[in-house]
Structures are given as C-alpha cells and as structure tokens.
Amino acid sequence: MPIQKVSFEETLGRMVVGRGLCVGCASCVVSCPFKCLEYFNGNPKIVGECKACGICAQICPRFNFSMPQLEEFVFGRKRKPEEEFGIYKRIIAARATSDKVLRVCQDGGVVTSLLISALDEGLIDGAALSYESPEEPLRATPRLALTKDDILGSAGTRYTYSPNILALNEGVQRKAGKLAFVGTPCQIHALRRMQMLPLKKYADAVKFLVGLFCSESFTYDGLVKGLLLGKLGVKPEEVVGINIKGKVLLKMRSGEVRAVSLKEIRDYACAFCSACPDFSAELADISVGGLGLEGWSLTIVRTDIGEEVFRRAELSGAVRVKPLEDARIIDLLIRMSRRKRETSARFYGSA
Numbered sequence: 001m002p003i004q005k006v007s008f009e010e011t012l013g014r015m016v017v018g019r020g021l022c023v024g025c026a027s028c029v030v031s032c033p034f035k036c037l038e039y040f041n042g043n044p045k046i047v048g049e050c051k052a053c054g055i056c057a058q059i060c061p062r063f064n065f066s067m068p069q070l071e072e073f074v075f076g077r078k079r080k081p082e083e084e085f086g087i088y089k090r091i092i093a094a095r096a097t098s099d100k101v102l103r104v105c106q107d108g109g110v111v112t113s114l115l116i117s118a119l120d121e122g123l124i125d126g127a128a129l130s131y132e133s134p135e136e137p138l139r140a141t142p143r144l145a146l147t148k149d150d151i152l153g154s155a156g157t158r159y160t161y162s163p164n165i166l167a168l169n170e171g172v173q174r175k176a177g178k179l180a181f182v183g184t185p186c187q188i189h190a191l192r193r194m195q196m197l198p199l200k201k202y203a204d205a206v207k208f209l210v211g212l213f214c215s216e217s218f219t220y221d222g223l224v225k226g227l228l229l230g231k232l233g234v235k236p237e238e239v240v241g242i243n244i245k246g247k248v249l250l251k252m253r254s255g256e257v258r259a260v261s262l263k264e265i266r267d268y269a270c271a272f273c274s275a276c277p278d279f280s281a282e283l284a285d286i287s288v289g290g291l292g293l294e295g296w297s298l299t300i301v302r303t304d305i306g307e308e309v310f311r312r313a314e315l316s317g318a319v320r321v322k323p324l325e326d327a328r329i330i331d332l333l334i335r336m337s338r339r340k341r342e343t344s345a346r347f348y349g350s351a
C-alpha cells in the first residue's frame with residue numbers, strides 16, 4: 001500500500017502528542033528520513049521542515065494501530081476468540097540455571113539467559129535493551145549491549161519508561177550486526193510496524209523481539225519524588241530493586257524488603273499507558289513476565305524464531321523449564337489481558 005503523504009503535525013503532533021497519547025518510544029524520531037524530529041523530554045519535537053513523507057504516522061504505536069493487521073503480518077493469521085493473550089506455540093515456567101543471572105534478574109532470569117545464549121550461539125551480535133542510568137538511581141535508560149557483561153549488567157526491571165528503540169538505532173548506526181530487542185508491548189508494536197512497512201535498516205537489524213509483560217510504567221518524578229522521597233522518605237540510592245507482586249516490594253541496600261500497597265504507586269503511572277490494549281506483548285517472538293510465579297518467569301513462545309531461540313537456550317542448559325501446573329496462572333493472564341483491553345477501549349471511548 002503506498003504511504004499516505006501527511007505531515008507530522010497533522011498526524012502524530014496533533015493526534016498523539018497533542019492528546020497525551022505519545023509513549024515516547026522514539027520510533028518516529030529514528031525513522032524520519034529527513035531528521036526533522038528530535039527526542040526531547042520523552043516526546044518527539046519537530047526541529048526541521050517536515051516533508052510530509054508520512055513514515056512516522058505508519059510506525060507509531062498510537063496512530064492507526066491495528067492488532068489484527070499486525071497479527072496477520074507476524075503470524076500469518078488473526079487470533080481466534082479463545083486466544084485471549086495472543087497467538088502462541090507454548091507457555092511454560094522457565095528459570096535461569098546460572099547463579100550469576102539469578103542473583104541480578106527480576107523474576108526467573110529468562111530474558112538475560114536467552115540473550116546470553118543467543119550471543120554465545122552466534123545468533124545475535126548484541127541486544128537493544130535497558131539498564132539503570134549510572135547517574136540517576138532507578139532511571140531506566142536504553143543500552144546497546146554488545147557483550148555478556150553488558151547483558152548481565154542490564155538484568156532486572158526498572159519501572160520507568162526506557163525508549164529502547166534509541167539503543168536499536170545506535171546499533172544500526174554503528175553497524176553492530178544482528179540484534180535482539182527487549183521492550184514493553186508498545187515498543188514491540190512500533191518495531192513490528194517498522195518491520196511491516198518495511199523500514200529495511202531496522203527490519204534487517206532485528207533478529208528477534210523479547211516482549212515484557214506490562215501493566216503500566218511509571219514516571220520517574222512520580223516514582224522517585226512522589227513515592228520514595230515524598231511518601232516513604234526513602235532515598236532512591238538506598239533502593240537496589242523494585243518488584244511488583246500484588247504489592248510494591250522495595251529491596252533496600254540494607255537487605256530489608258519494604259512492602260508498599262499498590263494504591264500508593266498507581267497515581268504515578270504514565271497516563272499514556274491507559275490507551276494500551278496489550279498486557280503480554282502479544283506480538284513479540286517471546287513474551288516474559290513474572291505473573292503468578294516466584295523466582296520463575298512466565299514465558300510465552302510465540303513464533304518460529306522465538307522457538308529456535310528458546311530451544312537453543314534449553315538445549316545448552318541455560319534455562320530449565322517446568323510445565324504450568326497451576327491453572328490459576330492462565331486465568332490470571334487472561335484476566336490481566338482483558339483488563340488492559342477494556343481500559344484501552346474505555347480510554348478511546350472517552351478520549
């Protein structure tokens with residue numbers, strides 16, 4: 001289909017940024033062939049004369065986004081009504097075998113293990129992912145990881161938004177070779193749209209996409225100034241990790257774990273997350289979350305390349321797997337997926 005020629009201002013400027021829907025994924029910024037956009041304060045900002053090529057409007061995860069269209073592209077078919085958390089090949093509980101990974105990971109260390117295994121096996125040359133800003137504790141920051149140590153040093157979840165597409169762009173500019181991409185569902189949406197268009201330099205650079213389950217991300221100011229400093233009187237540098245398991249669990253440098261009610265953090269969720277219909281990264285090659293499990297990752301293998309990456313990690317012994325014995329986990333996954341679709345539908349209904 002020929003690209004409709006429309007300007008950034010008429011499309012994303014007015015309908016996405018202007019309505020507070022921009023997730024700040026940076027896909028438009030990196031894709032603009034005329035370098036008209038810059039990434040500024042988490043949003044695109046027009047800095048040159050827009051030639052109205054229309055590319056940004058074709059790849060934005062918040063503009064004319066169609067899940068069925070992308071499902072056709074990724075899986076060759078649309079989902080059946082009973083495929084409530086998207087199309088997949090298998091769903092398992094999995095866990096890293098390496099103590100080094102288990103010490104630093106968020107849940108079962110599957111994401112880090114898959115990336116290290118794929119690097120070892122020569123499937124990838126690196127990964128576009130996220131790490132903690134060396135300058136600001138708890139701030140998620142995109143990173144181009146080209147070594148095992150980089151990947152290991154990026155394990156764990158930061159609950160603030162990280163535009164990992166900037167790291168992918170760095171990899172493309174540096175001709176870093178084949179890359180894995182790790183990101184939240186909205187970033188996977190953008191990446192799939194870039195592949196579908198196609199924007200060849202990005203499509204060719206990406207070997208596989210690992211999607212993280214996501215209820216929402218939080219603003220840095222809200223999380224740090226609002227919750228930690230404001231409500232709890234805790235300095236961010238005292239917190240070595242945060243996990244959300246029914247409660248917000250703050251792992252303190254002292255070894256203590258402080259539990260805080262989810263209600264305390266909800267006010268600081270990024271407003272744009274209400275528009276997202278996707279909990280379990282339904283378009284990724286492999287989706288990973290911690291839902292319903294302790295110390296294991298709930299892992300959904302969705303595509304052929306996802307299966308190959310996972311199988312190689314399993315065969316090399318990097319991950320071990322157990323079946324999901326508790327049917328309540330699938331029920332929970334279905335409930336979370338429905339809830340996100342309903343919230344998104346309500347958002348658009350009232351927007």
Ligand SMILES: Cc1cc2nc3c(=O)[nH]c(=O)nc-3n(C[C@H](O)[C@H](O)[C@H](O)COP(=O)(O)OP(=O)(O)OC[C@H]3O[C@@H](n4cnc5c(N)ncnc54)[C@H](O)[C@@H]3O)c2cc1C
Nearest residue numbers: 105106107108109110111112129130156158215289290291
């Ligand atoms: C904002 C956010 C919200 C989430 N919400 C849920 C939820 O509601 N329910 C649920 O089950 N799981 C959620 N997750 C996923 C969960 O926290 C774990 O990332 C997942 O279970 C993988 O764990 P692991 O031990 O296998 O990953 P690890 O081996 O620890 O690797 C984690 C990977 O995630 C990357 N990463 C870390 N922070 C970010 C970020 N902000 N943006 C992009 N990439 C990042 C790291 O670079 C690393 O590669 C969320 C993740 C994020 C980032």
